[in-house]
Amino acid sequence: MNFCSHCGQPVTLRVPEGDHRPRYVCSACGTIHYQNPKIVAGCVPEHDGRILICRRAIEPRRGYWTIPAGFMENGETTQDAARRESLEEALADVEIGSLLAVVHVLHANQVHVMFRARLAKPEFGAGEESLESILCPEEQIPWSEIAFRSVDFALRRYLEDRRAGVERHHFTALDLRPPAGR
Amino acid sequence: MNFCSHCGQPVTLRVPEGDHRPRYVCSACGTIHYQNPKIVAGCVPEHDGRILICRRAIEPRRGYWTIPAGFMENGETTQDAARRESLEEALADVEIGSLLAVVHVLHANQVHVMFRARLAKPEFGAGEESLESILCPEEQIPWSEIAFRSVDFALRRYLEDRRAGVERHHFTALDLRPPAGR
Numbered sequence: 001m002n003f004c005s006h007c008g009q010p011v012t013l014r015v016p017e018g019d020h021r022p023r024y025v026c027s028a029c030g031t032i033h034y035q036n037p038k039i040v041a042g043c044v045p046e047h048d049g050r051i052l053i054c055r056r057a058i059e060p061r062r063g064y065w066t067i068p069a070g071f072m073e074n075g076e077t078t079q080d081a082a083r084r085e086s087l088e089e090a091l092a093d094v095e096i097g098s099l100l101a102v103v104h105v106l107h108a109n110q111v112h113v114m115f116r117a118r119l120a121k122p123e124f125g126a127g128e129e130s131l132e133s134i135l136c137p138e139e140q141i142p143w144s145e146i147a148f149r150s151v152d153f154a155l156r157r158y159l160e161d162r163r164a165g166v167e168r169h170h171f172t173a174l175d176l177r178p179p180a181g182r
Numbered sequence: 183m184n185f186c187s188h189c190g191q192p193v194t195l196r197v198p199e200g201d202h203r204p205r206y207v208c209s210a211c212g213t214i215h216y217q218n219p220k221i222v223a224g225c226v227p228e229h230d231g232r233i234l235i236c237r238r239a240i241e242p243r244r245g246y247w248t249i250p251a252g253f254m255e256n257g258e259t260t261q262d263a264a265r266r267e268s269l270e271e272a273l274a275d276v277e278i279g280s281l282l283a284v285v286h287v288l289h290a291n292q293v294h295v296m297f298r299a300r301l302a303k304p305e306f307g308a309g310e311e312s313l314e315s316i317l318c319p320e321e322q323i324p325w326s327e328i329a330f331r332s333v334d335f336a337l338r339r340y341l342e343d344r345r346a347g348v349e350r351h352h353f354t355a356l357d358l359r360p361p362a363g364r
Contacts, residue, residue, distance in 0.1 A: 001187045001188075002187065002188060002189070002190065003185055003186065003187050003188070003189065003190035004185065004187070005183045005184065005185050005186070005187045005193075005206075005215070006183075006184060006185070007184070007185065008184065008185035008190050008191075008192075009190075010190075011187075018310065024187075033187070034253065035256055036220045036221065036253055036254060036255065036256065037221060037254055037256055038218045039218065039219060039221065039293060071216065071218055072218060072219055072293075073203065073218065073219075074217055074218065074219055074291040075288055075291070075359075076286075076288075077286040077288070077353075077355050078284070078286065078293065079353070099281075099284075099351065099353075102260070102281075104258075104259040104260065106257055106258075106259070109256040109257070111221060111254075111260065128200065169281065169351065171259075171260075171261070171281075173259050177257075
């Protein structure tokens with residue numbers, strides 16, 4: 001951030017009065033520009049015991065496998081967002097179920113919120129951001145080609161819970177920041 | 183948003199190529215400025231059966247009662263944020279427990295994430311953003327003077343679950359947008 005989005009003048013990084021952290025503050029109009037984590041919402045859609053996964057057509061991690069997930073938009077719920085991403089990325093009309101995982105991705109300033117989901121009919125495809133989508137049996141999940149650690153976490157917890165016959169939710173944090181940045 | 187925070191030139195609101203929603207796009211450098219919901223993290227701290235609540239010293243809703251809660255910062259987890267807010271607003275060192283509530287506040291583009299919490303010792307006070315803090319028995323909670331609907335929701339679910347001897351989590355959405363904005 002170099003300029004104030006309100007008035008267009010340069011910003012400086014400093015701790016505002018009464019605050020504890022450096023913020024981008026406008027040198028002209030004084031607007032404080034807070035920066036906060038973004039939510040990524042997604043789901044693990046199941047149909048007939050198999051899991052719907054998508055191979056990414058875009059960077060980062062083009063060619064690797066993921067579950068439908070993406071940035072939550074203003075004006076929607078996390079469930080809305082997970083359902084929308086399934087439609088966009090896998091052309092799949094899913095029913096969102098219980099909360100599965102919350103992954104704090106500290107190096108990316110993101111919170112990934114993953115739900116269980118059900119795909120009523122085996123109808124799906126490759127959206128613009130996907131090379132292909134498949135309904136994958138548990139034993140064929142390409143673990144070495146999963147795009148993101150949060151997706152690996154969500155899939156593993158999903159399968160563990162399914163085997164145990166429970167629907168828990170799981171919090172975790174991932175932190176790949178250099179030690180000085182912590 | 184009027185100007186590009188990257189280069190300082192004017193932005194226009196338009197649907198970028200390959201996108202479905204209007205975004206602020208820089209007329210000069212082309213940067214797309216996405217706007218996403220912000221997370222507010224908070225908790226319901228309990229000590230000896232009583233609930234720690236704070237009377238707000240700042241707008242919005244100055245003078246009304248709330249639980250410790252505030253905007254999540256980059257580099258922390260939602261639990262970190264709830265604990266930090268308890269320290270800042272109520273000078274209370276709490277231990278964060280299970281997930282209590284996720285409230286999608288659609289008119290404010292916020293997601294409120296509330297946890298159960300335990301205040302080991304009855305030590306607390308009024309932080310800079312609070313007029314006072316109290317440990318409040320259930321029957322004395324000032325329901326008509328609660329600052330926010332999400333706080334009302336979290337407190338009611340907390341007390342219901344406590345009576346039932348369970349620790350569930352509860353999703354809901356609040357939407358005070360005018361119909362045209364939906």
